[in-house]
Amino acid sequence: MTDTQEATTADAGHKPSRRSLIGWGGAGLALGAAAAGGGVAMSRVGDDVDPAAAETGAAVAFHGAHQAGIATPVQDRLHFAAFDVQTEDRAEFVQMLKDWTAAARRMSAGKAVGEGAYGGLAEAPPDDTGEALGLKPSRLTLTIGFGPSLFAKYGEQFGIKDRRPEALVDLPQFAGDNLDRTRTGGDLCVQACADDPQVAVHAIRNLARIGMGKVNIRWSQLGFGKTSSTTPGAQTPRNLMGFKDGTRNIAGTETDRLKKFVWVGKQDVDEKSAWMTGGSYLVARRIRMHIETWDRTSLQEQEDVFGRDKGEGAPVGRAKEHDKPFLKAMKPDAHVRLAHPDSNDGITILRRGYSFTDGTDGLGRLDAGLFFLAYQRDVRKGFIPLQRRLSAQDALNEYIQHVGSAVFAVPPGVRDKDDWWGSTLFSKEA
Secondary structure, three states, X not given: OOOOOOOOOOOHHHOOOOHHHOOOOOOOOOOOOOOOOOOOOEEOOHHHOOHHHHHOOOEEOOEOOOOOOOOOOOOOEEEEEEEEEOOOOHHHHHHHHHHHHHHHHHHHOOOOOOOOOOOOOOOOOOOOOOOOOOOOOOOOEEEEEEOHHHHHHHHHHHOOHHHOOOOOOOOOOOOOOOOOHHHEOOOEEEEEEEOOHHHHHHHHHHHHHHOEOOEEEEXXXXXXXXXXXXXXXXXXXXXXXXXXXXXXXXXXXXXXXXXXXXXXXHHHOOOOOHHHOOOEEEEEEEEEEOHHHHHOOOHHHHHHHHOEOOOOOOEOOOXXXXXXXXXXXXXXXXXXXXXXXXXXXXXXXXEOOEEEEEEEOOOOOEEEEEEEEEEEOOOOOOXXXXXXXXXXXXXXXXXXXXXXXXXXXXXXXXXXXXXOOOHHHHOOOO
């Protein structure tokens, strides 16, 4: 309103074939996913984002120093899922992460998981659920993160108790919060973004199926209509209140700003949390909008609440959206004035939010709003102080309420075909 020596490798090249693991009784299924290859056009991620390539709908490269889905040009659709861990077996959990990585690698390239959705042994379930057959990659990105509860609940069993970064803090209660426990928290998360909603849903569905018995979905959220852009020169999207949001969001090509505000650096970690170098911290907030009240509010009040005009998106007293705002010309409780870096000692976060509508609340009102996603180097120096200020003073609070919340440590990217999600945290050699 942004290893282990006991576990096997993730690549199918080191596994027996799926058929060799399935007897006449149909037992012993394996993922059997190979590294993605072929002639799929790729747009670079991390420090080398290519907005032009992204606009062509090309697949987004899965490998890189940073995970895709952060600085990547924002796609149109989202399926976000938070998971709770069910297994206490470290090797089993690590193998799941490797299997997930193999599946994510293939799906990001527009390929089916494992041996596909058909053509395999008729007596066994197929490796892929099949609803994305024939669809383009749609710039699918999959981004994983680990929550504070993973370290609190499974730190001993997984050998990571002393590896929780100091920056991975539980978010405090903010003024006005009305959090639904069924939409809050999670041991780990996966953010699936794509330009086709079916591609995003397919990705989460397959990961949930692969993880069955090891993890289960705690809550999930579908999103549409990106409300922030990371592409320079792109038209700024509008939220469900009709206003442009994220005018000065960090662009994927702004390597200096990404390094300063988004990526965790060596100076941010100690020996035990060095696994987060090159990663980032994600805050997810489900923000309900009181749409019906807002829609009966005068245009002047709406513009006063935001500190921008509704048509052009220009700051108060300015002519164009990207004109430097004169904050003192805005009302003291205007959202833009309170959220601006100049009002917050330079605090800047990268936003990747989406609109949502989830039916009605049973009282004839839309359950709609913003699914806020923000990446930063340190939650304690980013979202927390910013939200404390906004929750106490923002005029927008009359029309919104935070009803879901989670925070995750997002590790660095998967380097190559032999690497896997979470390797820096779980590998003994890391």
